Amino acid sequence: MHGGDARKGARKAAASCARETASLYDLGTPLPRDYPYDPRGRRLADGALATVILLRVATAALAFAGLAWCTTWWAATSLGAAITAILCITLSALVLGRGLEYAAGAAFGRASLCLEPNVRHDYVLRVFRKGRRSAGTTPRFLLALARLDILGGQPRLAVVCHDVVYTDDA
Numbered sequence: 001m002h003g004g005d006a007r008k009g010a011r012k013a014a015a016s017c018a019r020e021t022a023s024l025y026d027l028g029t030p031l032p033r034d035y036p037y038d039p040r041g042r043r044l045a046d047g048a049l050a051t052v053i054l055l056r057v058a059t060a061a062l063a064f065a066g067l068a069w070c071t072t073w074w075a076a077t078s079l080g081a082a083i084t085a086i087l088c089i090t091l092s093a094l095v096l097g098r099g100l101e102y103a104a105g106a107a108f109g110r111a112s113l114c115l116e117p118n119v120r121h122d123y124v125l126r127v128f129r130k131g132r133r134s135a136g137t138t139p140r141f142l143l144a145l146a147r148l149d150i151l152g153g154q155p156r157l158a159v160v161c162h163d164v165v166y167t168d169d170a
Contacts, residue, residue, distance in 0.1 A: 024125060024157070025142055025164040031129065040115065041122030048108040049131055052101055059097025063090050117151035124148060139165045 023029045066089030070082060077085075112123050128141040142165045149158035 025145060025161045027129070027133075037126060038119045038122040041112075041119040042126055044108060044112060044115070045123045045126035045130070048105070048127060051104045051108070052131070055097055055100050055104060059093055059100075062097070063093040066090060066093055117148050121145060121148040121152055 024031065067086060070086040070089060112120050115123065124141060124144050128138075128145065133141070142161055146158040146161040146165075149155065149161060
């Protein structure tokens with residue numbers, strides 16, 4: 001074995017061991033700080049999370065700029081027209097920002113389709129753990145992780161992941 005192959009094998013063994021011992025899918029327990037994410041999956045996830053943050057900052061700046069423009073325009077028009085303009089510009093900035101967030105999420109999701117199952121698992125796990133979650137997205141993330149566990153040859157982890165998925169019985 002060459003040095004690079006040995007390091008790659010050791011990293012895979014460490015990742016497999018960490019995946020079996022750590023509670024990956026329970027958000028109440030933190031992952032170890034030295035969890036061996038695959039570098040490609042981690043880099044893609046960090047890029048996705050940074051893009052979402054930048055889009056939110058840009059949306060807030062656009063909404064603020066629209067408000068500033070409307071307040072200078074306010075003196076020349078009636079109060080009703082100024083309030084309508086403020087609401088329309090702010091709402092359009094928020095809708096544009098949300099649409100760009102969805103587009104960025106779709107682009108990064110499409111980019112992750114080219115990755116191997118273990119790398120994609122680490123990408124989804126990192127986004128699941130570090131990103132914002134809602135009651136609707138948490139089960140989707142967990143089911144995607146269970147599917148990737150099965151594709152990666154770890155059905156035991158898929159069962160653990162599936163047990164964590166919360167479904168409303170009502």
